[in-house]
Amino acid sequence: MSMDDNVNSSQNRRITWEGCSVLLDINDGDRLVFSRLTAGAIVKIGNKNYPLQPLIGCPFGSVFQVENGINGPCLSRAVQANNTEDKKECTLKDESRDNRALIDNNTAQTLTGDDIEGLRRQGASGNEIVEALIANSATFENKTSFSQEKYRLKKQKKYDPKVILRRPFARSICDTYFKKYPARIGFLRVDTLSLLLSFGNVMAQSDVxxxxxxxxxxxxxxxxxxxxxGYVCNTYLGDSPHSTEIVRIFNFNDEINRRIVRLPLVELSAPEDVDSKEQSVLQAANSVDNPSDQSDPASMEETIVSKVHKAAKPGEKAPEDAIKLWRENGFSSLIIAAPDVDAWSIVKEVLPSLSFSAPFVIYHQYLQVLLVILNSLLFILEYS
Known part of the structure; x- marks a missing residue:
């Protein structure tokens, strides 16, 4: 099987491949990193760089742990032990204990920093260092089971961090951006994104x-x-389409990428007999200033960009037969998320491109902007 067939095969979408985008969940959400799996890709954990080569070909959801390999720091697949019964037994046994007699004066731990470095030089794993810290703690046995587990987790995050290999999709991408870079997605929460898709009646065979x-x-x-x-058509005023860098994080196959198209509004609303020169004049006349796009986390240092196969690119020009159909029948729905411009100036231009009784949804982080749009629409309905 060729690499192109492997990437575009639906049966392999649960397994990572070279060149795919992944979401690295470090220490159960403490740090979230978008990255692209290539032979030379790395992720920095603490003060060390770990190659991402071992993650290629592994199922999404796999857990990895840091180790000191022969060639330096590396990530290895972790085996998750089921110790639920042991925890239950420990809870029942220690339920009468409390921490009132414990004094936090930084003298309970007898293992020094030099001792820990010595263990590392000897090749001790992170888990072995954690167990050594527990064994050399004078107060660990006297703590409640809850405090013991809290202490263990704290030390594991520092000396034995875990990396979960997560698949990027709408929810995980939205949650990560909202947590790290909320302004770049207009402070859009995942529950609001769900409402946009629902109210927009986005379903199979829709032209959105x-x-x-x-x-x-x-x-x-x-x-x-x-x-x-169906199609998702990105329209815009002026001659510069808006950035859609986040789309490539979704790992869409060629079939889906071909359904992501763009079309300037002036061309969408122009009569069929308008030639290309006249369209250019109309486009220049209707151009508006678009805010400069901020850099995307997918193109930052933590993200390694590499093309491993020639695939269909999302955001190509819409096909002529589809444009003709949209001019005649309109789109099945409309969704607008334009937090940095005058939303009403866009709404009044794109609404005529909808089919009769088609739903439309407008998102903005401020209610006042939406009220202005609502009042304008009510005014038009009243005097039309």
Missing amino acids: LVVDMIGGLLTGAVAERLGGT
Whole structure:
């Protein structure tokens, strides 16, 4: 099987491949990192760099632990032991204990920093260091089971961090951006994103018109729900399409990428007999200033970008037959997320591109902006 077949095969979407985007969950959500798996990709944990090569070909959801290998620091697949029964027994045994007699004066731990470095030089694993810290703690046995578990987790995060290999999809991408870079997605929460898709009636075979000025998160979420059917068309005023860098984090196959298209609004609303020169004049006349796009985490140092195969790119020009159909029948729904511009100036331009009785949804982080749009729409309905 060729690499192209492997990447675009639906039966392998649960397994990572070289060049795919992943979400690295370090220490159970303490740190979230988008990265692209390549032979030379690395992730920095603490003060050490760990190659991501071992993660290629592993199922999403796999857990990795840090180790000191022969060639330096490395990530190895962790075996999760089921110790639920042991925890229950420990809880029942220690339920009468409390921490009132314990004094936190930093003298309970007899293992020094030099001792820990010595263990590392001898090749001790992170888990072995944690067990050594527990064994050399004068107060560990007198703590309640809850405090013991809290102490163990604290030491594990420092000396034995775990990395969970997560698959990027609409929810995980939205949650990560909202936690790390909320301004870049217009402070859009995942529950609000779900409402946009629901109120927009996004379903199979839909042709959804979007104004996505939040980095491509909305475009990717719509395309994910369409699943390779229908179209998601990104429209824009002026001659510069908005950035949709986040779309590539979704790991869409060629079939879905071909369904993600773009089309300037002036061309969408122009009569069929308008030639390309006249369209350019109209486009320049209707151009508006677009805010400069901020750099995306997917293109930062933590993200390694590499092309391993020639695939269909999302955001290509919409096909002529689809444009003709949209001009005649309109789109099945409209979703707008444009937090940095005058939303009403966009709404009044794109609404005529909808089919009759088609739903439309407008997102903005401030209620006042939405009230202005609502009052304007009510005014038009009243005097039309």
